[in-house]
Amino acid sequence: MRPSQWLYTIPLRLRSLFRRHQVDQELEEELSYHIQEKTDEYVSKGLDPVEARRQAMLDMEGIDRRKEECLEMRKVGWIHDLAQDLRYGARTLRKSPGFTVVALLTLALGIGGTTALFSVVDSVLLRPLPYPDPQHLVRVFDANRERGVVKSGVSLGNLMEWRRRTSAFSALAGWYVMGRTLRADQDAQVMRVAQVTEDFFPALRVYPAIGRVFTPEEVARSEFNRANAPLGTDLVALISDRLWRSRFGGDAAVLNRGISLDRRPVRIIGVMPQGFTFPSGDVDLWIPWGLGDDPPKDQRYVEGMARVADGYTIAQAETALAATAAHLAEEFPEQDKGWSARLVPLHEDVTGASRQALWLLFGAVLCLLLIGCANVAHLQLIRASRYTRETAVRLALGASPGRLLRQFATESLLLCACGGLGGVLLATGALEWIRRARPAQLPRSEEVSVQFPVLLFAAAVIVLASLATGIAPALGAIRNQLAPSLAEGGRSGVGGRATQRLRNALVIAETAAAVLLLVSAGLLGRSFARLWAVDPGFSYQNVLVLPVFLDSSEYTSGAKSRAYYAQLTAKLAALPGVVSVGGATTLPASPLGPDFERPVWAEGTAPAPAEALRADVRIVTPDYLRTLGTPVVRGRGFGFEDTPDSERVTLVNEKLAAQTWPGEDPVGKQLVVDYSTAGTYPYQVVGVVRNVRFYGLRSEPQPEIFFPHAQKPYLVMNIALRTHGDPRPLIPAVRRAVLEVDPAQPPQSVRPLEELVGDTVAQDQIATSLFASFSAVALFLAMLGIYGVMSCQVGQRTNEIGIRIALGAQSGRIFRLVVGQGMTLTLAGLAVGVLCAAAATRLLGKLLFGVTAHDPATFIATAALLSATGLVACWIPARRAVRIDPLAALRHE
Amino acid sequence: MSKPSDLVQGTLDMLLLKIVALEPMNGFAVSQRLKQVSSDVLQASDGSLYPALHKLEQEGWIKAEWRTTENGRRAKFYSLTRPGRKKLADETGNWGRLSAAISRVVRMKEV
Numbered sequence A: 001m002r003p004s005q006w007l008y009t010i011p012l013r014l015r016s017l018f019r020r021h022q023v024d025q026e027l028e029e030e031l032s033y034h035i036q037e038k039t040d041e042y043v044s045k046g047l048d049p050v051e052a053r054r055q056a057m058l059d060m061e062g063i064d065r066r067k068e069e070c071l072e073m074r075k076v077g078w079i080h081d082l083a084q085d086l087r088y089g090a091r092t093l094r095k096s097p098g099f100t101v102v103a104l105l106t107l108a109l110g111i112g113g114t115t116a117l118f119s120v121v122d123s124v125l126l127r128p129l130p131y132p133d134p135q136h137l138v139r140v141f142d143a144n145r146e147r148g149v150v151k152s153g154v155s156l157g158n159l160m161e162w163r164r165r166t167s168a169f170s171a172l173a174g175w176y177v178m179g180r181t182l183r184a185d186q187d188a189q190v191m192r193v194a195q196v197t198e199d200f201f202p203a204l205r206v207y208p209a210i211g212r213v214f215t216p217e218e219v220a221r222s223e224f225n226r227a228n229a230p231l232g233t234d235l236v237a238l239i240s241d242r243l244w245r246s247r248f249g250g251d252a253a254v255l256n257r258g259i260s261l262d263r264r265p266v267r268i269i270g271v272m273p274q275g276f277t278f279p280s281g282d283v284d285l286w287i288p289w290g291l292g293d294d295p296p297k298d299q300r301y302v303e304g305m306a307r308v309a310d311g312y313t314i315a316q317a318e319t320a321l322a323a324t325a326a327h328l329a330e331e332f333p334e335q336d337k338g339w340s341a342r343l344v345p346l347h348e349d350v351t352g353a354s355r356q357a358l359w360l361l362f363g364a365v366l367c368l369l370l371i372g373c374a375n376v377a378h379l380q381l382i383r384a385s386r387y388t389r390e391t392a393v394r395l396a397l398g399a400s401p402g403r404l405l406r407q408f409a410t411e412s413l414l415l416c417a418c419g420g421l422g423g424v425l426l427a428t429g430a431l432e433w434i435r436r437a438r439p440a441q442l443p444r445s446e447e448v449s450v451q452f453p454v455l456l457f458a459a460a461v462i463v464l465a466s467l468a469t470g471i472a473p474a475l476g477a478i479r480n481q482l483a484p485s486l487a488e489g490g491r492s493g494v495g496g497r498a499t500q501r502l503r504n505a506l507v508i509a510e511t512a513a514a515v516l517l518l519v520s521a522g523l524l525g526r527s528f529a530r531l532w533a534v535d536p537g538f539s540y541q542n543v544l545v546l547p548v549f550l551d552s553s554e555y556t557s558g559a560k561s562r563a564y565y566a567q568l569t570a571k572l573a574a575l576p577g578v579v580s581v582g583g584a585t586t587l588p589a590s591p592l593g594p595d596f597e598r599p600v601w602a603e604g605t606a607p608a609p610a611e612a613l614r615a616d617v618r619i620v621t622p623d624y625l626r627t628l629g630t631p632v633v634r635g636r637g638f639g640f641e642d643t644p645d646s647e648r649v650t651l652v653n654e655k656l657a658a659q660t661w662p663g664e665d666p667v668g669k670q671l672v673v674d675y676s677t678a679g680t681y682p683y684q685v686v687g688v689v690r691n692v693r694f695y696g697l698r699s700e701p702q703p704e705i706f707f708p709h710a711q712k713p714y715l716v717m718n719i720a721l722r723t724h725g726d727p728r729p730l731i732p733a734v735r736r737a738v739l740e741v742d743p744a745q746p747p748q749s750v751r752p753l754e755e756l757v758g759d760t761v762a763q764d765q766i767a768t769s770l771f772a773s774f775s776a777v778a779l780f781l782a783m784l785g786i787y788g789v790m791s792c793q794v795g796q797r798t799n800e801i802g803i804r805i806a807l808g809a810q811s812g813r814i815f816r817l818v819v820g821q822g823m824t825l826t827l828a829g830l831a832v833g834v835l836c837a838a839a840a841t842r843l844l845g846k847l848l849f850g851v852t853a854h855d856p857a858t859f860i861a862t863a864a865l866l867s868a869t870g871l872v873a874c875w876i877p878a879r880r881a882v883r884i885d886p887l888a889a890l891r892h893e
Numbered sequence B: 001m002s003k004p005s006d007l008v009q010g011t012l013d014m015l016l017l018k019i020v021a022l023e024p025m026n027g028f029a030v031s032q033r034l035k036q037v038s039s040d041v042l043q044a045s046d047g048s049l050y051p052a053l054h055k056l057e058q059e060g061w062i063k064a065e066w067r068t069t070e071n072g073r074r075a076k077f078y079s080l081t082r083p084g085r086k087k088l089a090d091e092t093g094n095w096g097r098l099s100a101a102i103s104r105v106v107r108m109k110e111v
Helices: A001-019 A019-046 A049-062 A063-073 A075-094 A097-126 A154-163 A199-205 A216-220 A241-246 A314-331 A346-386 A387-395 A399-437 A452-479 A480-489 A497-533 A558-573 A623-627 A656-662 A728-741 A753-760 A762-796 A798-806 A811-849 A856-882 A886-891 B009-022 B027-036 B047-061 B083-107
Strands: A139-144 A149-152 A169-184 A187-196 A235-239 A258-259 A262-271 A283-288 A303-308 A339-345 A541-551 A578-584 A597-604 A614-618 A634-636 A649-651 A670-672 A680-689 A704-708 A716-723 B063-068 B074-081
Touching: A001 B047, A001 B083, A019 A049, A019 A063, A019 A886, A019 B047, A049 A339, A049 B047, A063 B047, A075 A097, A097 A346, A097 A399, A097 A452, A139 A314, A139 A346, A139 A614, A154 A314, A154 A339, A169 A283, A187 B047, A199 A303, A199 A656, A199 A762, A235 A258, A241 A283, A241 B074, A262 A541, A262 A558, A262 A798, A303 A314, A314 A339, A339 A346, A346 A399, A346 A452, A346 A716, A346 A762, A346 A811, A387 A716, A387 A886, A399 A452, A497 A762, A497 A811, A497 A856, A541 A614, A541 A728, A541 A753, A558 A578, A558 A728, A558 A856, A578 A623, A597 A656, A614 A656, A623 A716, A649 A656, A649 A670, A656 A680, A656 A704, A656 A753, A680 A704, A680 A753, A753 A762, A762 A798, A762 A811, A798 A811, A811 A856, B009 B063, B009 B074, B009 B083, B027 B047, B027 B074, B047 B063, B047 B074, B074 B083
Parallel strands: A187 A283, A235 A262, A614 A704, A649 A680
Antiparallel strands: A139 A149, A139 A303, A139 A339, A169 A187, A169 A258, A169 A303, A235 A283, A258 A262, A541 A716, A578 A614, A578 A716, A597 A614, A597 A670, A634 A680, A649 A704, A670 A680, B063 B074
């Protein structure tokens, strides 16, 4: 159509749309005029006026028909139809509020849940990281195949060499996060600080929102000693947006503001953009890290990251890096022999752990949505069956089936759109909550938001749902061809075998889906219970954990460290309610502290370094083992006899003893510990300690050795305190006590050990509870479905049942008849569900603990539960059937 | 007498456009004029007339306004628009070519 025509067309169409009544009237008038003129003509030809008018009308062949045709020409008919359908649909929905509310709720929950979870999946798993060109960002790890090390930190020395020798990266950086005490305006607080090498920000290509990034010169002069305490003066730092707003009031004058970190003066030179939290969500400060002239190559605790250069794929870069690592291994065999480097795409590293769980949850919610739709479809079928007569009459009067279908479809679209809107609102609220609460188990939770693809997804779901719930019933209603339904004229006329089969199929599908969810929930629940039943080797109730990291510039000698911890332990033990106090460099489930391992062997044997057993090393105070409830099973624990001047002693755990001295008593024997460049030393074994599941309830115990703090006075200790009852009320008193010993040394945190252990299983907990709630809802909906079908069946067969009763059938038989039918459906659904579950539970994989994917007990329990539910659902209809009065039934139409 | 129902829809459109081009008139007058000019050979049935007129109006080739006739009744008068004028010229041209071609074929002499 040419633009010149639009000028005339558009006003006409708008008019037809909005001034429908007027247009209608004009048409009427126009055609009436024509008829009048025609009548006059006939009259002038000699016809009788009445006859003339009749003839004129005949010539027109039906005014209304003409009007329809003219209106059709105006091409806006479909909009009118839609508006009419919507109004009609809204009215119908309002007339049955019970159905509408149930349907809306079901849809809102189903669609909302699906949208929310899809949004999370999209934000966490699908969306690229919020850095420019994120597909080129990789994490760099060290690996040593001989020693079985798959993923280890890198060393500064190697980092420097790789950077110098490999051209496959445009930036190669490292970082390390530590808690440091931030002091500004008299307030001391422990913050997580990331020390980052020169290439860190260039690799990410993210720069401060205010201020500037470090200059190379600033980086070069920021060196750290072996305890990672900063040397040098005039240090600078970047702070996070969050810290800027909370601690410095969002004031732009924060630049060049002086603060102190671990008692060193530091200048703030910039504020990072909002939402930037690399490397982890709790980091609030970034300080530069200079590599120095000859950084060590064998201390592998640095986290590595790189940006692959343009023109290289990650695989190519990895090969190049491995080649360089091989060269280094030859040049520096003592530090680098056997070590090679690995690259892992950053996205994978960040999201890896939760990947499986998220997809599983998404699957579960989809199941729930399907059930919800099936239920709504079912409800629609019931309603449609009530309109069977009306539909039949309309069809008989000439309504086109297409038009009727469109009307039903519009009605269900309206229903689903409203339900969907409610669902999207629900989802938005839930996502907002996730964004604020930032559960630790969900990576990138700060990035979760409703995005366009999600809205598109929600819309698609809504449309599909409305098709699923509207078309099937509509087809059912229309297929009720005229003759049967008019003749039956049933009050609860369900009409049509096809409809009946459809409803049965829906209920079976619902039940099967419910079974699937129930089995999954059951398996996860059992796993979870098994997990908590695991003996971790220590007692985590009533214990508080507080890490205290001493400032090495103040506590310059071992004696000072010993004195501090002795004083602290004594002070804490004196608090009311405290049973015992102990300290260790690392505590089970506690993520803070120097965690390292050393090769060890029995004196007399001298295995090759590569084959030596590697033991986790822990420095502990005498009362530690007692505080944690880890028993000493042989020999003795550490005590006051172990002083700096007494013989060097060690404790080993059961696992190490079994592997080093199988079948023998290790007490009294000598264990040699290899400190690599610092040499090897023998220690007298004085006792054996019970195994502990150190890295969480799922982990296996590792070989461990213990040294007394008196002999190795580390500056970094986690203090554990056992209390008589709930440890939480003591937290403020504990904090105060620590500050009393040295006000400049606040505890990093004070938390109950039970919480920390809980954190390690939090993901399981969330998965289990979510699956449990989904399956509960699913079961309820399935039950409703069965009830609905049986109810209608009874209604339909009222006649028949009445006759049976009149002919003398016992109520028991009738009861059994109805229940039998209902149970057939239930069992069919159960069978299908069990088959699906048997195939699908494999997907739960790693989430299961101590339970196989085909655990018979769970399946049996689910079958029993579902059968019982089906029975309950049939009860009321069955009772109704029994109570049918034969006389009334015979009169029943 | 051949009825216009034999005519292709497009041809009726062209006829209507032409009649309305000469002077604005209402639907009844258009059908009268058509009968009159073609000596009763061409007649548009009332049933097909008005939908055709409305379609032409919808396409933007004719426009309408309400006027009072001599006998005091209100009627809708149609007139040609500028795009309509162009359309009429196109259709007339096409028709001319078509009819000339048909004539040539029909007048072929038997050999």
